[in-house]
Every structure is written in C-alpha cells, then in structure tokens.
Amino acid sequence: MSCVGAQRLSSLLSLSSPSSVSRLRSRAARTKTARSAMPPTRASAGDNVLCRAVAEDKPGRTPLITLEGGRQMSYVKCSCSKCRGLVMCGDKQLLPSAVTPQHYDLSLAPDLEAFTYTGVCTVQLLVSEPCDAITFHAKDLAISAGVLVDAAGVERTNPGGPDVLYGEEKQETATVALSAPLTAADIGTVVTLRLEFTGELNDKMAGFYRSAYPAPDGSGETRYLAVTQFEPTDARRCFPCWDEPALKATFGMTLTVPDDRVALSNMPEKAVVKDAAGGKKTVTFETTPVMSTYLLAFCVGEFDHIEDTTPEGVTVRCWTPVGKSEQGRFALDTAVGSLSFFGEYFDNAYPLPKMDMIAVPDFSAGAMENWGLVVYRASLMLFEEGKTPTNAKQSIGYVVGHELAHQWFGNLVTMEWWSQLWLNEGFATWVGWRAMDHLYPEWKVWSQFLTNEQSMGLGLDSLRSSHPVEVPIQSAGQVNEIFDAISYSKGSCVIRMLEAHLGEETFRAGMRAYVARHAYGNAGTTDLWQALSEVSGQDVAGLMSCWTSQTGYPILSVAAHEAEGTVTVTQRRYLASGPASLTEEEASAQWKVPLGAFGLPGVLDTPEATFPLPPHAAGTALKLNVGQTGFYRTVYDDASRAALKVALPTMEEVDRVGLVSDAFACGAAGYAETTAALELLSAYADAGEESYVVWSEIASGLGGLVSAFFEQPEEVVAGLRGLGAELFAPLVERLGWEGVAGEDYQTTRLRQLAVSRSLAFEHPAAVAEARRRYDLYLGGDIAAMPADIKGAVFASALRQGGAAELAQLQTLYAAAESQLEESLLLGAMGAGRDATTILAALEFNMTDAVRKQDGGAIVGAASGSRVGRRVVWDWVRANWDGVDAKFGGGGVSSGLTRVIGASCGGLASEEDAAAIEAFYVPKEIEGAARTVSQAAEAVRARAARLERDAAPVAVWLTK
Ligand SMILES: [Zn+2]
Missing domain, CATH: 2.60.40.1910 (Immunoglobulin-like)
Structure with missing residues (x-):
C-alpha cells in the first residue's frame, strides 16, 4: 500500500491493547504444535518484548541471537511450519492448518442501491491433517449455507446444515462443523467447500465498500460505485477466506452487475453473459496466478478510460470519472515506463496480461497495489496541466512507481507474515524512488529522498515507542499500526544504505536472484539477505540484523x-x-x-x-x-x-542537506546546541544556497523549532517568524511568483517552497501580494493564482482574515472540480489564527461536505498553528463521540488515527503528555495504540527540549 498522505499524516505508535491479545486464541493453542504451551504474551513499548518473554519462559528452547558486543537479540527461532527459520513468529494468530486453500471461485452480486451483496464462494482445500471442523476468516458476513464435499463427491457436512459457528468478534473467524470428520485417509486429497453468504457494501473504505459520486449525466443525482480494499486483513470482510499472506491460491472471479456499469478485477474479462430483461450482466474473469487474498480486487462503477501498451506488450489502462479520461494521461505514461523499468530491473517480466489503474472518490490510503488492478485516491492519479501543482504531480509519479514496484515486491514475492511488512513497503518505497530517478531525472529524487523518507524514518525511530523494522505481529488489529514511517521510510533507508555498501550492480543481482527464487511464493528477510550474501560474498545478515531487528539508530x-x-x-x-x-x-x-x-x-x-x-x-x-x-x-x-x-x-547538495538536518536534529534532542544549528543558517544564505532540497530541509528544521516554541512569549515567537521570513523572502524576490516557460524543475519547486514559507512566516510584502492575488482570483482572474501557490495563498488569506474568508473558501470548495482542489481548500481552511475561525472550520469538517478520507486535512492544518493546537485538542476531546462515529471503523490508514495524531502530537508539556494518555489509552482504539504512545513520547521530548532550548534560543534571537 502506498502512503503519500496516509503515511505522512498518520501513525505514531506502541502498546498493543491487552484485551485484544488475551482474548485471542493462537494457532498454537488450537493445533497442538510444538508451540502449544506458549502462554499468551503481549508486545509493549521497547523492542521485541514478545519474543523475549517467550525466550525467558522457555529457556533452552528458543535461542537468543548474540550480536557483536555481547548484546542479545530476542528473536524466536520459530518451529512453525510457515516460518522456516528466524522470524518473529511468536504467538501470531493463525488459522488451523488442517486444510489449506488451493483455488477459490468467487461470485458476487452487489446491489448498488441497497448497499448489500450476495455471494457464493467455492474453495478447493488440500487436506493435510485430520479435522472435524473447517475454520476460516469471516467478518461482518452472514453465512447461509456451507457444504463440504470430499474428493469422492461425498458430503461431509450435516445435510440438514449448515452448522456454522462464528468465532469471538476479534477472532474474525467462522467454523463449519463436519458431521463426518476428515480422517488420515483424506490427507493429500482436495475437498470442496461451498459457502453462500450476504454482506454489506459498507462506507468504511475497507472490504467491499461503496463510494459516492455525482451522476455523469449532470442530473445532480448521487450514485454509488463499489470497490475493494483488502490489505491487510479485510478480504475477510468481503468473503469467507483464509486471509493470511502465506496462504496463496488462485482465484476465479465472477461479478453480476448492472448492464451499464464497468466491472474490473485483477485479470482480464473472460466472458460476459447479459440478462437483458433484468438489466444485468454477469462478467467472468480469467483465473489469477497463485496469490495472497489481500491482493484480490474488483470494482463496479461508471468510468472512462485511456489505454496504452508497454514495449513488452502489456495493456495498461487508466480508469477515471466519466469525462476525465485525459487526466489519467500522466499516470498512464508513468505506468508504462515503470512496468518496463521494473521488468528490466528485476529481470522478470510483468506476468499478467494487463494492468488497470483506477481513481476512486473515497479511498483511505494513498493507493493499493492489487495485482493487475491498482486503486488510487483520485488526487494521486489524476493530473491536469496548469491546474495540478508541481509537487502533486511528483507525488502522482512516485505513487504510481511505488504501486507498480509492488507487482514484483509484494505480489509476485510476498512476505511470509505481517511482521515482515517492511519487505513489501520498504522495498516498494526504495525502488519506487529508483524508478522515478530513471523516468524523471530532472526531479533529482535522491536528494528529495533525504527530506522525505530519511527525515520521516529518523524522526519516528528517535522514539522509544518506535519498533524494529521486523516487528512481532500477532493479530489483525496490530497490522494496521505498522503501515508507518518505520516500515516504509526506515525500511527504504536501510535498503539504500545496503545498496550503497554493496554497490548498485551487486545489489541488483541479489534482487534478481531473490525474485527468481521466490516468485509466486513467500519469503522473509533472511531469504533476501541470503540472496544478497550469495552474490556479494559478504555476510549481509551479519551486517544488517542490527538495523532491522533493533529499534532506533x-x-x-x-x-x-x-x-x-x-x-x-x-x-x-x-x-x-x-x-x-x-x-x-x-x-x-x-x-x-x-x-x-x-x-x-x-x-x-x-x-x-x-x-x-x-x-x-x-x-x-x-x-x-x-x-x-x-541511516x-x-x-x-x-x-x-x-x-x-x-x-x-x-560540498555536494546531499551533504549540505545532511549537515543542516543533523544540526537541527542534534539541537532538538540535546546532542548539541540548537543555536549552533541557527548559526549555520547564515552560512547557507551567505553562500547563496539555491538548492530546493537544502532550503526544504532548512524549512523543516526551523519549522520544528517554531512548532516546539508555540507557547513561548510573543517576542520569541515573533523573533523566529522574523528569522524565517528573512531567509525565505529574498528567494521570493529573486524568483518571483510565477514560473517562466522552460525553467528548471528545481527552480519551480524552490519558488513553491519560498512562497509558502514566506507566507507562513508572515513576511509583510508576501502577505500583501498573496492578498492581492486572492482578491483578483475571487474576482474571476484565474491566472492570478498559479497552481503551485494556490494552497499557500488560500491559507494566508484566511490566516490574515477570518469568517468572511472561511465562507469564501467553503464556497470555492463546493464548486471545486477536482479532489486535489478540495484538498488544497480543506488544508487552507484549517489555517485560521483565532479560535472562532478555527472552531468554525472544525465544525465544517464534521459535515457531510467533507469526505471521510479527508478527515485529517482540516484537523492537521489547524493543529499546526499557534492558537489552533490547543483549540483542536480541546475540541476533539469535547466532540469525541462525533469524531469517532464519523472517522472510526475503517481498516488500514483509518482517518481516525490521523485525527488522533493531529489532535495532540504537537503539544509540548508533561501535563499534555499525561492528558493524552489519560484520554486515549482507556479507549483502547483498535489500531491507534502506537499513535497514542508515540504522540505522548514526542510531546515529552518537546517539553524536554523547551527546558534546554527556551532560554538560549531567546537570547540568540535578540542578538
Ligand atoms: Zn506500498
């Protein structure tokens, strides 16, 4: 899954909720394996507590790994059949292994008006142990029939059945009892389980869900499309299945849908049968390759498309809202280039005959890499020349590259278990950047990698409540917590570090060997190190285990x-x-x-x-x-x-970035003086620094300081603002407000940054120019507002204004023609400077005008301002039930998690940290425990920074 947006907005993390763990039964407890005596254990702050606890309970059975220097790592040498060696399997929640799925035939008939569907799932199961019941995953499904027929065609379930037993709520399982158990004689045979069920097309952006859009005929009617989001553990919300990444199978999909709708799935259409009288059609798709359940996907709705073919002959199509197909052009071109690039890089051609990419109106994360059917948030796929800001265009390029990288890293070779999520996400992140470097060298992405991935990874991993790259994951609820900057950003950084160490050619040879060896299978970190060791002749595991198995750096x-x-x-x-x-x-x-x-x-x-x-x-x-x-x-x-x-x-650009980045980070955490970082800034300005990336890092270092100082005396805050304005305003003066035809890409990005920082630091001339352009724009002069500066100008107008400007932004929002425009406006709406305006924006956030997927935009922007930070925190607590009702209940990248992080992550006192824990911890919000503990820890770190920095920085500013 991709994460531009989702990852950056969400997921600080730690304690797993005790109840969610202790109520779960493990596979071990049910199947009497060697691990059946393991007590339920639970992860907590710090690294690898789960496995250490196991090791101490059973000395002599689960060896610790001794690292250089005598430090022992607490990894379990796991004996389960799936792990094949050193992974943190521990007490993970797995289904019984008596039968495993080989092939699914899944037929679904969604009702796009009643928001329900009926389904039939027929699964071929290989028997490997005797059993008297079949247990599989199911969540929010009503199973009305379940019949198991053995290899000889004899029914083994109760003919009067079905005898379906649902597991405890958090187990998310159902069990079909067998009246004639499978015995030793059935081992090695394939039996067939047929299940009939109904489900809801929910509005939670998880499982098989509905998404609203305006009817293309302009009637003003609201219509609904239906689409899937299964990663990590929501396939079970759609159909009964064995929802674990290692339980790969083939899938034959059939969809019965209204005759006038587009139906898509992972594979190409095989046959269409029309029911003219009923206005329906039944679409059957080709059988998929063997793959994991979380990668299955389908979609029903009204779309237009454009298409192209890669030099290798793969059809690529971009599906957009009706009438907007050309907006898919940039994503389409990037996809064609990326598929070719990856095929060459991995020396392994893309194995499916087609690649569909689709933009949907409601999507929780950034995008999802379903094999052959990638789903995007609209603002991360649709591009309009002259209307889409430059940074947003680059995000689209990057996300396309990331999702298509997953077609190999994740889809073709899949992690063994969610504890190895970093293998999917760290690699897709890293190789996604590599593809962009190949396709768009003028973007100079490796410099930007520092200000994006590296700074996010270093930031989150500086907390005790961070986690190792390889992290124990027991249950479904915990998986959602690790789609974070550790899995994506730190993961990609340690890979880049290793590539630099081994050399590009050697590293690529190792990648190729790994993909070739594990194609259509599952693999773990040790498999990757093995392949890289073979090609390099070096002990890669010995070098890397300290980076992937322990928290921090x-x-x-x-x-x-x-x-x-x-x-x-x-x-x-x-x-x-x-x-x-x-x-x-x-x-x-x-x-x-x-x-x-x-x-x-x-x-x-x-x-x-x-x-x-x-x-x-x-x-x-x-x-x-x-x-x-x-790293x-x-x-x-x-x-x-x-x-x-x-x-x-x-120095080279990347080293100039690194120097200022380290200086501010060392100041923030007390490894050096913050004033030393501030002293450095004049050296950059004096040297005539022109690099966008360097200035971007300076902006972020200074921004962190301003943020920590939000409740310092006015003269100190004003001093910092003045310093920022002094640095960035000269850049605006030099570069102007509008781009020049044919100018360098980096210049365009630097202008965008300089204008937005000058406005945020409230440089008077910039503020006045923004207001002038804002008034012209409202008066109909569209050209006064180039796309690159739009968001910053909107925000400045509101910051310097109030209720009238908020109303104007809301009017613009109602008329916005793209989701990107909506996002810019929502972000700007949170920029108010007085409590009244901020509260009005937060109330607007609760109306139906704001999509659930965008729930963090206003809250995040508001909590970034000096006054807004406390207003947001008080408001979220006072309106918790409403916030929970609107944004809770989703799967991965839940909007609620983003709201939680934004609500309190910017505070800066010990009392605040205690209040955060007192408010959120008792709520035991699934998937948010790490966010809460990381927010509290970050707040405490900021409080400690103020103790150290407040006085010397105040003195420095008056010099
Ligand atoms: Zn991803």
Whole structure:
C-alpha cells in the first residue's frame, strides 16, 4: 500500500491493547504444535518484548541471537511450519492448518442501491491433517449455507446444515462443523467447500465498500460505485477466506452487475453473459496466478478510460470519472515506463496480461497495489496541466512507481507474515524512488529522498515507542499500526544504505536472484539477505540484523585531535528525549555503521574507534556519511563544525542537506546546541544556497523549532517568524511568483517552497501580494493564482482574515472540480489564527461536505498553528463521540488515527503528555495504540527540549 498522505499524516505508535491479545486464541493453542504451551504474551513499548518473554519462559528452547558486543537479540527461532527459520513468529494468530486453500471461485452480486451483496464462494482445500471442523476468516458476513464435499463427491457436512459457528468478534473467524470428520485417509486429497453468504457494501473504505459520486449525466443525482480494499486483513470482510499472506491460491472471479456499469478485477474479462430483461450482466474473469487474498480486487462503477501498451506488450489502462479520461494521461505514461523499468530491473517480466489503474472518490490510503488492478485516491492519479501543482504531480509519479514496484515486491514475492511488512513497503518505497530517478531525472529524487523518507524514518525511530523494522505481529488489529514511517521510510533507508555498501550492480543481482527464487511464493528477510550474501560474498545478515531487528539508530560523535593527527568516532543510540535519558541497556546498543568518509575504514562496529586523521585539501573538511546514504545522525566537535561551515560551498547538495538536518536534529534532542544549528543558517544564505532540497530541509528544521516554541512569549515567537521570513523572502524576490516557460524543475519547486514559507512566516510584502492575488482570483482572474501557490495563498488569506474568508473558501470548495482542489481548500481552511475561525472550520469538517478520507486535512492544518493546537485538542476531546462515529471503523490508514495524531502530537508539556494518555489509552482504539504512545513520547521530548532550548534560543534571537 502506498502512503503519500496516509503515511505522512498518520501513525505514531506502541502498546498493543491487552484485551485484544488475551482474548485471542493462537494457532498454537488450537493445533497442538510444538508451540502449544506458549502462554499468551503481549508486545509493549521497547523492542521485541514478545519474543523475549517467550525466550525467558522457555529457556533452552528458543535461542537468543548474540550480536557483536555481547548484546542479545530476542528473536524466536520459530518451529512453525510457515516460518522456516528466524522470524518473529511468536504467538501470531493463525488459522488451523488442517486444510489449506488451493483455488477459490468467487461470485458476487452487489446491489448498488441497497448497499448489500450476495455471494457464493467455492474453495478447493488440500487436506493435510485430520479435522472435524473447517475454520476460516469471516467478518461482518452472514453465512447461509456451507457444504463440504470430499474428493469422492461425498458430503461431509450435516445435510440438514449448515452448522456454522462464528468465532469471538476479534477472532474474525467462522467454523463449519463436519458431521463426518476428515480422517488420515483424506490427507493429500482436495475437498470442496461451498459457502453462500450476504454482506454489506459498507462506507468504511475497507472490504467491499461503496463510494459516492455525482451522476455523469449532470442530473445532480448521487450514485454509488463499489470497490475493494483488502490489505491487510479485510478480504475477510468481503468473503469467507483464509486471509493470511502465506496462504496463496488462485482465484476465479465472477461479478453480476448492472448492464451499464464497468466491472474490473485483477485479470482480464473472460466472458460476459447479459440478462437483458433484468438489466444485468454477469462478467467472468480469467483465473489469477497463485496469490495472497489481500491482493484480490474488483470494482463496479461508471468510468472512462485511456489505454496504452508497454514495449513488452502489456495493456495498461487508466480508469477515471466519466469525462476525465485525459487526466489519467500522466499516470498512464508513468505506468508504462515503470512496468518496463521494473521488468528490466528485476529481470522478470510483468506476468499478467494487463494492468488497470483506477481513481476512486473515497479511498483511505494513498493507493493499493492489487495485482493487475491498482486503486488510487483520485488526487494521486489524476493530473491536469496548469491546474495540478508541481509537487502533486511528483507525488502522482512516485505513487504510481511505488504501486507498480509492488507487482514484483509484494505480489509476485510476498512476505511470509505481517511482521515482515517492511519487505513489501520498504522495498516498494526504495525502488519506487529508483524508478522515478530513471523516468524523471530532472526531479533529482535522491536528494528529495533525504527530506522525505530519511527525515520521516529518523524522526519516528528517535522514539522509544518506535519498533524494529521486523516487528512481532500477532493479530489483525496490530497490522494496521505498522503501515508507518518505520516500515516504509526506515525500511527504504536501510535498503539504500545496503545498496550503497554493496554497490548498485551487486545489489541488483541479489534482487534478481531473490525474485527468481521466490516468485509466486513467500519469503522473509533472511531469504533476501541470503540472496544478497550469495552474490556479494559478504555476510549481509551479519551486517544488517542490527538495523532491522533493533529499534532506533545511532548518532556518531566526531572529535578531531589535530595535534595528534587523529579523529575519534563514537556511537550511541539517538533518542529524541536526549542522551541523558538513555538507560543502561539503551546505552549499550550498537550498530554496524558505514562511516561513509573518505580515508576512514568502511564500517564502525565498535562503540568507539580512533583513526589517523585523513588528509584533506584546504577549504574542505572531514564529513561522515558522505552522500547521506547512512541511516544515522552525526554530531561534530566545535572545531570540526567550524571547518564544515567554511567548507559548505565545496560540498555536494546531499551533504549540505545532511549537515543542516543533523544540526537541527542534534539541537532538538540535546546532542548539541540548537543555536549552533541557527548559526549555520547564515552560512547557507551567505553562500547563496539555491538548492530546493537544502532550503526544504532548512524549512523543516526551523519549522520544528517554531512548532516546539508555540507557547513561548510573543517576542520569541515573533523573533523566529522574523528569522524565517528573512531567509525565505529574498528567494521570493529573486524568483518571483510565477514560473517562466522552460525553467528548471528545481527552480519551480524552490519558488513553491519560498512562497509558502514566506507566507507562513508572515513576511509583510508576501502577505500583501498573496492578498492581492486572492482578491483578483475571487474576482474571476484565474491566472492570478498559479497552481503551485494556490494552497499557500488560500491559507494566508484566511490566516490574515477570518469568517468572511472561511465562507469564501467553503464556497470555492463546493464548486471545486477536482479532489486535489478540495484538498488544497480543506488544508487552507484549517489555517485560521483565532479560535472562532478555527472552531468554525472544525465544525465544517464534521459535515457531510467533507469526505471521510479527508478527515485529517482540516484537523492537521489547524493543529499546526499557534492558537489552533490547543483549540483542536480541546475540541476533539469535547466532540469525541462525533469524531469517532464519523472517522472510526475503517481498516488500514483509518482517518481516525490521523485525527488522533493531529489532535495532540504537537503539544509540548508533561501535563499534555499525561492528558493524552489519560484520554486515549482507556479507549483502547483498535489500531491507534502506537499513535497514542508515540504522540505522548514526542510531546515529552518537546517539553524536554523547551527546558534546554527556551532560554538560549531567546537570547540568540535578540542578538
Ligand atoms: Zn506500498
């Protein structure tokens, strides 16, 4: 699943709800495997508690892995048949393994007006153990018939049946009892289970759900389409199935739908039978390759499309709302290029005959990589020249690349279990960027990778309530919590680090070997390291396990001793709460860190090492992590930092990004002074810095400081605003407000950034120009408002205005012609500066005018402002029932989780952290526990920062 939007807005994380775990029975408890004696255990803050608990309970049976330096990792050597070695299987909730699905025939007939459907699911099951009941996943389904027939055609269920027993609510299972049990004689045969059922086309954006759209005939009527979102565990909301990623099968889909609607599924249409009298048609699709349930997809609605063919002969179609097919052109071109690129990169051609991509009006995440039928949020697929901002166009390109990368990494080779989700998402993220670098080199995506993935990964992983890349996952509810910056961003960063270490060619050879070996199967992290070790001749698992199996990352301290001609580098864990807060155990954590510095050895694998100071030319300085491919922070002693400041103009763009990024991060967490980061800014400005990416990182470092200082005295806040305005306004003066034909892509992005920052920092001339353009636009002069600055100008107008501007934005919202325009307007609506305007925007968020998928937009924007932060927190608590009713209940990327994160994540005192826990923890909101504990921890870290920084920064600002 992709995550532009979803990932960035959501998911800070930790404690799994005790009740959700203890009520669940494990596969072990039910099937009497070697693990059946394991007690129910539960994950909690910190790393790998689940597995450690198991190991301590059963000494001698579950060996710990001893890392370099004596630290023991608490991974379970799992004995279950699915894990094949070292994975964190632990006590995961699996179905009984007596039968496993080989093939499904699934027929569904949705009623797009009553929002229900009827279904028949016939499953071929391979028998591997005797059993007297068949248990499978089912959620919110009513099963009316269940008949099991053995290989000889004899019914084994009660002919008077069905004897269906539903599991406890959180188990999400149903069981069909057998009146004549399957015995040893049936082992190795295939039996057939036929189930009839009904379900609801829900409005939760999970399972088989409905999505509203205006009738294309302009009648003003609201119509509904039906579409699926199954990842991670919502296939079971649609049909009875074995909903685990390792239980792959083939699928034959049949849909009975209104005659005038488009019906799509993973595979091409095989046959259409029309029922003219009933106004219906029954569409049968070709059988899929063997695949996991979460990748099955189908869709029924009214769409237009455009199509193209890859050089390899794959048909690619983009489906859009009626009349908007040309808006799919950019996504279509990117898809054609990406499919070819990946086929070559993995040396494995795309295996399906077609690729459909479809934009739907209501979609929870960013997009979903269903094999052969990728579903997108409309704003991440539809592009209009001149109307779509440049950054949004790049997001579309990236998301298409990410989803299509999954066709190999995820769909063809699938993770064994959700604890290995990072294999899907980290790789799709990384290789998605690689595809963009190939297709659109002018975007310079690897520099942007730093300000996107790396900064998000480093940010979340600086919290104790983060989690290892490979994380124990027991139940369905926990899976939703890890579609976060660890799985996606840290995952992609450690892959990039490894690629830099092994070399591009070697790494690609390893990828190819891995995909070839595990195609149509499941694999785990160890399988990948195995393939990479074989091609590189290096111990990849030995190098990487510290990065994937323990939470956090190191900060390297550099101390140069010029007199002795040496440099000492030490490593310790970086925590947002600062070095003083490290416990003994945390302080002993070690990593194998690629130093990335000319003249120094490749990897630091000890707590401290001293090297001869490498010679360097005058005007240059020793910098670690050259190229910024390493996932860690660096802090320098005063002399080294001064030398780096002087050397700034000689550095590459990515290193200039890294230097300022580390400086602000070290200031924020107390590894260095924040004033040292502020001192650095003038050096960038004086050097005439022109890089969009560098300025973007500066904006984010300064933004973090402004955010933490939101309740500091007015003169301090004004001082920071002034500093920001001083940095960004000259860029606007130089670049102007409108693009010039044929200009460099980076210039376009820099202008967009400079205008939005100048307005956010309230530079008077910028604010006045924004207002002038806003008035012209309202007066009908569309050209006064270039797409790239629209959102920032709307927000500035509201920030400097009030009720009248909010009403104007709401009018524009009602008339908006695209979802992207709607998103820009919703974001702007949250920019009010007084409580009255902010509250009015929050009330608007609760009306039916705002789609559930967009529920976080106003809340997120409002909580970003100085006054809004407390207004939002008070409002969410006071209106909790309404918020929960509107945004709760969905699957992955639930809007509710985003609202929760935005409601409190920006606060900055110990009292706030306690209030967050007191309010949210007792609610035991499924899928939000990590968000809550991470928010509270981030708030505490910010409070500690204020203790350290408030006084010195205030003094610095008055200098
Ligand atoms: Zn993804």
